[in-house]
Amino acid sequence: MSALPKIAEFSGQSIFVDRTDRGRLWLTGPDRAKFLNNVCTQDVLSMSLGKGKEAFITSLQGKTLAYVLVHALPDALVVRTDADVLPVIMPHLQKYGIFDEVVLEDRSASSREWHLAGSQAVEILNSIGIHPVADMESVRVPVASGEQVLLIPEAPFGIPGWTVIGTPGTGESWAQQLDQACQTASTPVVTLEVLEGFRILTGIPRNGQDVTPANLPQELDRNDQSISFKKGCYLGQETVARLDALGHVNKILRILTVDGSDLPTLGVTVRAGEKEAGTVSSVGQLPGGRVVALAMLKVNLAPVGAEVEILGGDRSYHAQVHPITGG
Numbered sequence: 324m325s326a327l328p329k330i331a332e333f334s335g336q337s338i339f340v341d342r343t344d345r346g347r348l349w350l351t352g353p354d355r356a357k358f359l360n361n362v363c364t365q366d367v368l369s370m371s372l373g374k375g376k377e378a379f380i381t382s383l384q385g386k387t388l389a390y391v392l393v394h395a396l397p398d399a400l401v402v403r404t405d406a407d408v409l410p411v412i413m414p415h416l417q418k419y420g421i422f423d424e425v426v427l428e429d430r431s432a433s434s435r436e437w438h439l440a441g442s443q444a445v446e447i448l449n450s451i452g453i454h455p456v457a458d459m460e461s462v463r464v465p466v467a468s469g470e471q472v473l474l475i476p477e478a479p480f481g482i483p484g485w486t487v488i489g490t491p492g493t494g495e496s497w498a499q500q501l502d503q504a505c506q507t508a509s510t511p512v513v514t515l516e517v518l519e520g521f522r523i524l525t526g527i528p529r530n531g532q533d534v535t536p537a538n539l540p541q542e543l544d545r546n547d548q549s550i551s552f553k554k555g556c557y558l559g560q561e562t563v564a565r566l567d568a569l570g571h572v573n574k575i576l577r578i579l580t581v582d583g584s585d586l587p588t589l590g591v592t593v594r595a596g597e598k599e600a601g602t603v604s605s606v607g608q609l610p611g612g613r614v615v616a617l618a619m620l621k622v623n624l625a626p627v628g629a630e631v632e633i634l635g636g637d638r639s640y641h642a643q644v645h646p647i648t649g650g
Contacts, residue, residue: 327578327645330481330524333610337441338480338521339505339512346409346431347488350400354423359393359400362419362558364540366551370395373460375477377549379540380412385562387538388412390528390549394461394475401473401488403436405530419558435498438477440484443510448485451500455485463490466497480518481525516586519607523578523615526647532589533576533604533617539563541572542619544647574601574621579631579642581614587635593618593625593642594632600624603633620644 350359360367365378375394379387389408394401409429416427439447448455452466453474461475473488489498505512513521528534528543540550540563552567566572581587586606593601601620608614616633625631625644633640 325580325643327580327648328524328609328613328615330521333521334482335442336482336513336517336521336610337443337508337510338438338482338484338518339444339447339508340438340518341502342436342438342486343434344406345436346402346404346406346429347434347436348402348404348409348413349428349430350402350425351398351428352423352425354425355400356395358420358423358425359402360554360557362416363391363393364550364557364559364563365393366554367393367395367400368554372397373462375461375475377545379534379543379549380415381540381557381559381563382415382536383558385539385559385566386536387534387540387543388415388536389530390534390543392477396461396463396473408530435489435495436486437498437501437505438479438484438486439505440478440480440482441510443508444484447501447504447508448487450504451497453485453487466500470497472497478525479527480521482521513610514608516608517610519605520609520613520615521607523605523607523617524609526576526578528576528617529605533619538619539566539572541566542574543576572622574619576604576647577618577620577625577627578645578647579603579616579618579633580645581616581633582641584608584612584614585640586614587616587633587640591636592634593620594634595621595624595629598624600631614640616642 356367363378365376380389389412391402391404463471464474475486601618603616603618605617627646629644
């Protein structure tokens with residue numbers, strides 16, 4: 324099997340991206356940790372302040388309603404996810420939080436979110452009064468305008484960087500300064516296709532594409548990052564535990580390296596021999612032109628190392644199956 328590129332090979336790339344279209348949910352109240360712990364796969368109760376973890380919001384049947392990021396602040400839990408996800412899962416969360424002292428506030432429309440990574444990230448953040456340091460935790464920090472923002476160290480595209488989020492009462496001046504600084508940066512910024520390539524290489528699933536309510540959490544192959552098998556009961560826990568006891572899933576999310584420089588269309592079929600093995604759910608391109616994809620594949624037909632064919636209209640693409648490695 325040919326080697327899958329490592330995200331570290333691209334650490335010199337610069338990423339400046341406005342991610343304001345994502346969903347941002349603030350949970351406050353004395354029961355916030357208990358409530359969230361009861362509706363997701365992660366052990367929220369054990370989270371340290373300033374730390375972040377991945378999780379799946381699960382249904383009573385143990386299906387994945389959403390893949391989310393959770394960050395613990397002194398006075399709140401911040402849940403972030405892809406665009407258009409919160410309106411779908413909010414009724415579910417409100418239903419199961421009715422007896423808890425918790426307030427759910429969707430701040431998606433009232434806040435801004437930027438992510439910066441790469442060689443010029445620190446310089447750009449410094450220019451607006453934000454001074455990140457190594458090994459820092461999620462924290463509210465002042466900016467040059469005198470406002471406060473939430474600064475989160477993370478790597479949503481595999482390359483370590485920082486996410487900046489406007490907090491309640493924060494105006495737009497910091498975002499305008501950041502936008503201007505990014506536009507005038509001397510380092511070329513990666514394209515959206517390359518951002519998708521980095522996300523795919525890192526194994527981060529996208530809601531509505533790689534993650535759907537038809538999936539079981541283990542099918543996304545992020546057990547170590549997103550699922551606690553030692554925490555107490557939560558919605559869907561019996562299904563997740565039973566699948567863990569069985570030791571395998573019938574289908575699983577995998578990375579495909581695709582021959583050539585053309586990008587297959589989302590939703591096309593992956594075939595192993597003469598049999599349908601799965602469907603392409605994400606496609607991206609790495610620096611240098613190499614194409615990578617995510618696909619939900621049948622384990623018995625397309626194991627790691629298998630050679631498969633992607634069918635795309637009037638043409639096909641040769642591809643190879645790789646595990647989700649996390650970069």
